[in-house]
């Protein structure tokens with residue numbers, strides 16, 4: 562497939578737009594600073610920053626906050642993003658619930674609804690339900706300008722077609738373009754992203770520990786296993802948008818056949834679904850386990866806190882597989898940080914330490930010593946927060962389009 566040729570030259574307006582987008586990007590990271598701070602961070606002249614801020618204030622994207630202590634303790638007027646005027650809607654679809662939320666330009670949650678679903682009833686009825694909930698959120702948010710809607714969906718997701726390529730154990734979803742269904746229901750832009758990639762964006766945007774020039778891999782270890790690879794602040798997507806599908810990386814060529822066509826796919830060994838299966842099978846040998854009555858994932862997390870022997874064994878086994886899978890990822894991308902998020906991160910230190918020990922034993926010592934493996938510190942749903950960050954990034958990539966958007970919305 563030949564993709565549209567990108568223009569390579571830049572006109573003066575393009576440069577202006579790029580500088581405006583850069584200022585917004587920096588404000589999203591630092592949240593509050595002075596004009597002088599922005600000049601220093603961007604390397605732009607004070608007069609250029611003044612012009613940019615004037616534009617952004619007139620479009621309602623930026624506000625002044627009053628006096629702050631700026632560089633060298635000098636008092637100056639604070640500049641921040643306007644969190645009151647603009648919002649975005651975030652959606653997260655999982656195999657047993659979806660969430661709809663309203664977010665500001667910093668990715669802070671304003672309103673979140675979690676709706677249980679039975680995904681086996683088919684895509685049409687689930688998508689209808691999602692559309693109804695988003696409509697409700699839009700109806701109750703008329704005082705804001707909603708810039709767009711982002712949906713984080715389980716993968717692998719083929720970006721060019723707006724479709725899920727495969728939802729393991731739930732066939733049928735690969736037939737429907739979720740993007741088309743949502744876009745045709747709402748008059749604002751809709752963006753879709755694979756949940757792991759959205760989680761990676763949230764981790765990168767909201768955690769100041771990540772630097773602009775690093776390779777960070779966010780591993781969404783939940784009902785499936787996926788990864789978002791962020792290099793120098795940008796997501797690696799690949800030709801079709803499925804880069805980072807590490808859940809379908811084989812760790813055993815003689816292992817069980819996966820629906821993707823491969824054998825012994827990583828997610829069959831260390832997803833939360835695999836862990837639940839392992840615990841259920843283990844009950845035969847551990848009849849006195851705390852999980853004799855309830856083997857749901859939340860019950861497993863509780864039993865782990867209570868020191869249940871069956872659960873400890875099962876968690877260690879899943880974490881070993883996860884660590885073993887990560888070794889290949891580390892050798893392919895040489896990241897400086899791996900952040901493990903989603904459901905499996907709730908298993909805490911036992912999971913983390915087992916993953917670290919496994920990786921340490923299987924990679925070069927020099928590689929291991931230049932690598933941090935951590936659990937996500939996010940208390941909110943990272944995929945949901947990340948997909949709303951993605952909407953902000955996509956829309957504010959062209960800040961001068963905002964006044965036209967305002968005319969269009971009639972506000």
Ligand SMILES: [Zn+2]
Nearest residue numbers: 809819821826
């Ligand atoms: Zn597979």
